[in-house]
Each structure stands twice: as structure tokens, then as C-alpha cells.
Amino acid sequence: MAVTIKDVAKKANVAPSTVSRVIADSPRISTDTKKRVRKAMKELGYHPNVNARNLAVRSSKAIGVIMPSSAETALQNPFFPEVLRGVGTVAHETEYSLYVSTGGNDQQLYEEVKRMVYGHRVDGIILLYSRMNDAIMDFLVEEKFPFVVVGKPYENESSITYVDNDNVSASKDVTNHLIDFGHTAIAFIGGTTDLVVTKDRELGYEQALKDAGIPYNEDYIIHDEFSRSSGKKAVEQLLTLNHPPTAMVLTDDMMSLGVINMLEEFGLECPDDISITSFNNLYLSEITRPPLTTVDIQIYKLGIQGAKCLIEQLQSKDEPAKRVIVPYAIKHRSSTKRLHSND
Amino acid sequence: MAVTIKDVAKKANVAPSTVSRVIADSPRISTDTKKRVRKAMKELGYHPNVNARNLAVRSSKAIGVIMPSSAETALQNPFFPEVLRGVGTVAHETEYSLYVSTGGNDQQLYEEVKRMVYGHRVDGIILLYSRMNDAIMDFLVEEKFPFVVVGKPYENESSITYVDNDNVSASKDVTNHLIDFGHTAIAFIGGTTDLVVTKDRELGYEQALKDAGIPYNEDYIIHDEFSRSSGKKAVEQLLTLNHPPTAMVLTDDMMSLGVINMLEEFGLECPDDISITSFNNLYLSEITRPPLTTVDIQIYKLGIQGAKCLIEQLQSKDEPAKRVIVPYAIKHRSSTKRLHSND
């Protein structure tokens, strides 16, 4: 077997507890013995066994990252890798490990979270999505297990720590941008309605219309998954309307890609025939034709902040529930155009 | 504290060992007591503590997934999430957990791997890249730690289990496709040269040229990271040549995106002015304009197979080194065009 604390102890002529204490760099050990023990560790090639340690201290120094269940489409959206990168950065700094979910469907995911929690696999969890009546979130609050959500909780908002953008305001801003450009027939294409983020962005869209005195048109509202195929479907639906929109507020860059593609099939050009605003500012959004006017929600920062909050929560037991709002910024590119100014 | 095996034992009036055996569904326990114990577990809400279990059995039922160090650019390429999805699928089926690397630079990553290995955090490792003189891979063989690589090892090829495509052949095929279309001025833009995959694809490209009797032109070969910005740089370099190429073999869809974008800035259209073949068949590749003719390397399957191989290796100690070649398929779309047939 591998070399243990006892081997080191023997070699350095001390008790195992002493070795343990020099690992923890306890001030109760004289610098002399510390040196001696460290030498022995080096010579033997000692490395602590985390399982044993975790068992003794009842923690795992690991955090679980839960992505939406529909792994099929979820992981395909660069949003997730990008938050993950943020989370990973602070995890690395603080020497936490990252456990990621693998569940394919809702049920599997739920089982997996239970395994993480009950099995003491992780000390805390980061939820990378937020939807209504989510069994997993309910479970976590029920169990009083430390977690933070990236996005806004659909309930218990004040008692759950979360990091989010001000999506209402962001959505209002882009809609206003479209209105400023003279558009009044503005469609909204968002993700599934059970996602809190969709709700918020729709709300912002509505507020902007209302403020501008533009009547709300139900036909202009479409909800679907975040994916390219759904984007296509959405376009089809809108373009066959009597009064097709001249602009659209989309809530995801990937979706926008699909929409623009579909538009072309219908013989329409963006932004000449239709203006588009988007969300996320994925690295793709500046590479598409046209480059997208999109809301930079600072995905990486969302990840950073989420992880930070969680770890704070883990370090001091009764850290209060926090809310951190990551600022957004609209990237004005070329997917929107002033109405009636066909040059 | 949480409910332990002893609590269950007491409640069910059996010895802890019996409970343990029930958990393992050992045939040595009568169905009667099994039932009784299971009932007790349910009533008490028992869940095994993995740390304790791992310590006892000296394993962790977890596999480590190592992505390239430059997390900045790496995770941005949907290739990685997609393999991860494959890996996750089989991990889930076999009840393994997934540990992912978080290291930002080479050194950090190396440290992390050591922590995984020495700390008994994972039972095996999947390397999601393969480059020359990789300290991590060397470390793993040195330690005789179970691992598989997705990609082809740069050395010890016969003693390391890996899953890969036949990249030489694939690259040859796409190059030939270009040649068939009448192109002779064909450039190659690949990732950094220390990546084995780049080597292979370049080799295929060269072979195709040679077979067709087309002289090798060093100016046509460009190496860089897999990213969009590097793609742009590459284009610039090629177009300012005396005899700029009429076609290019690119080794990554993301790069292709950048290239096409850049081409436009130079006033060139793909495929009218220049033909492009690509690799990976990311979901984007059919959404771009033009949709890319690209090699479908079946990323998801690479992940599936990689995980399968690793787990086989973990289950039976002396599983022989394997090589599994995932078949590729060229997706013919609209980014290539017959030379001189300007319609």
C-alpha cells in the first residue's frame, strides 16, 4: 500500500498525531520537528489520503456543480462551460475539487444530487440554472444543504444566496434600443417558461413596450428551449403572421444563430429586413454575420461569484444569504437597424 | 450526526456487518433479514457515507477528467463539453462520479493531477488531449496509474489505451475532396504542432498532395491554437502570399468560423473565392454561412468509448492496452466548390 502517516511518523521518530499536526502546520509543533517530519515525508514520498481525511473531518473539500438535466442540449450551449470555467478558477484557488453532474434526465439528476449530498461527496452545491418548482432546489433547502444558485430562485428569494444579472433591466434596455430604432412590431423569443431567467427577460420586454405605449401582442411571444432548432421553429411561426415583426428580442445567442440562419431561408436578411437583439455575448456572437447586438451578461464572472459565495458559506457556518448582481453591458454590433432606413 | 450503519443495525436487530452486506446485496444474507434491514434503512433515512466506504475499499468510484491547461481557450471549444457529455453518460450508468480538472496553466494542472492520484480522489483518469512530451502523461505511466487518452499518445502507443479517429485518413480524404474539385493551391491550417492530432492531420494532408503529385509548399502550412483569433491571423498571412491558396484544410470548426469571418473582411467569399474543409462537425458547422463541409469525428462517441475503456481497465486489473478507432464521416455541405466553375 501507499505510504501513510504512520510510516512517516516512524521514520521521523514521532507520533502519528505529530505528523498530522505538521501537515496542518500547527503552531504547537516545534520548528525543529517540523523540519524533521517534512524531510521524512519527502523521502518517503508521502501524500495524504483524502478519503481518510474527509472521513475524519466530515467534509470533502469538493463542490458539486449541477447543470440542467437535458445534458443533450445543455452542455452544447457554451454558457455552461463558461460558468464552469469561472467556478473552476476559484475552486482551484481555494483548493476545492469540482464534481460535475452527469444526469441525463430530471430523475437521474435528482438521484445524483442526493448521492452527492447524502454520500458526503461534496460540501456544497452550485446550481447552474433556476426554474420553477424544481425538485432539486426544494430538496436542498429541505436538507439545509449549503448551495448557491446562478440565476434567481423562483421562491425563498431572500433566504437563498444567488448570483444573477438584472435581467429585467437588461431586457428592457435592449427592447428600448429597438424601440429607439423605430420598431414597434417587436417579437420576443425566450426559453421555456419555467426558467426564471425567461420570466425576467420577458418582463423587461413587456415593461419597455408598455412604457412606450406599444400594445402587447400575444402572437409575438414565443417560448421554447434554448437551441438552434427551436429558434428555427420560432421564426417560421412569426413570419407567417399577418403582421410579421420587424424586430426580435432573443434571449440566447445560440438561438439567435438559428434564427438568422432560418431567416435567410425565408429570404430575409438581418438586419436589413429584421433587427435582432440577443443575450449572453458568447464568443460566437461577434463572429456571426451579422455580428450580434447582444447583452454581455459576463458568464465567467457569474461563475466566479457563484463559487465565491458558496465557499464563503462553507467556511463560516452562518453566513447570511446574499444576493450578488453581476452588471451587464450591451454590446452594440450590427444585428439591429433603424426601421425604414433601407439604404 | 447523520444516521450510520450502526443505527440501522440496531434498529433491525442485526450486526453492522449484516447491514453492510445487505447494501452490497450479498447472497450470504437471507431474503428475510434483507427485507428487515432495508426497511430499517428506509425508516431511518440511511445513506452510506462514501468517504468511509472509499477508505475501507481503497477506491473512490470516481474518474478524473483532464482538459488541456489553457482553460481560457480550451473550455470555449464545444469539443470538450461534448466529450464530457459522452464520458458523463457512461459514468452515470456505471455509477462513477466525475471529477474535472480546473487548472489554469500547465503547472497547476500537473499539481491537480498529482492531487487526484496521490490523494486517491479518483480511480482512473481520462486525458482529453494528447501532446508531445506531456508531463502529465509521463507522470501517469510512471505511477502506473490507470488512464486512457482521447487522442493518440505521442509515445508508448502500444502500451496505452486510447480512443481516437483515424485522423491521417480523414485528413487525406478531405484534401482529396479538394483535389477532386480541381484545387492544387491548398493550404493547411492546424493547431499547435505539439498536439498529436495536428501532426496526424497534417500528415494526411501531405500524403494526399503527394499522391496527387502536387508539390509541397511550406508557405501554405500554418500552425496555431484552436481559436477564432488565430484563424484570423492565419488568413491574413495566407492572403498576402504571391499565390494565395484557393482552398484550405482547417482542423477545427471554431477556427473555420474565424477564417470565414476574416475572409469576408478581405472581400472574399467562401466557397466562391475559396474552398474550406473543416473538422469536428460541431453543431455550429451546419448553421454557419456557408454550412461547413467538415469531418464528423463523433465527439460524443469518443467520450463514451474513452470512459468505457477506462472503466473496463478499472474493473479488471490486468486489462490489456486497447486502441479503439471511432469512425469518421465527411459531412458534405457548402463550403467547398469546384475550381474555375464560377457561376
Add this chain to the structure above:
DNA sequence: TCTTTAAATATAAACGCTTACATTTTAATG
């Protein structure tokens, strides 16, 4: 020099599980 106190280290009991081995119970055999 003898206490008293502080500093340094050792002892041993957890942590929650698995498993080799021992023991008891049950069934089978002559």
C-alpha cells in the same frame, strides 16, 4: 532545589465502512 506553568509531543478514541474469520443456526444425512 523544588514547584508551577507552559510548551511539545504522545496516546488513544473516534470517523463510518468492509471483510476475514469465528460463531451460531438450520438443514441434510446416515
Add this chain to the structure above:
DNA sequence: CATTAAAATGTAAGCGTTTATATTTAAAGA
């Protein structure tokens, strides 16, 4: 009905740490 074998369960020793408590050693005070 005793004997033996097989089946079912129990006992206890790990797995490699941490940590409360005890012990030893060294320094300080009287």
C-alpha cells in the same frame, strides 16, 4: 437422533486520518 455440512449472522480488526486528552519535557519562579 446424533453428526456433519451448509447457510446465516456476528465479532473485531482494519482503512488513514484528526483531535481531545494525557503525558513528558523544558523553562520559570520562589
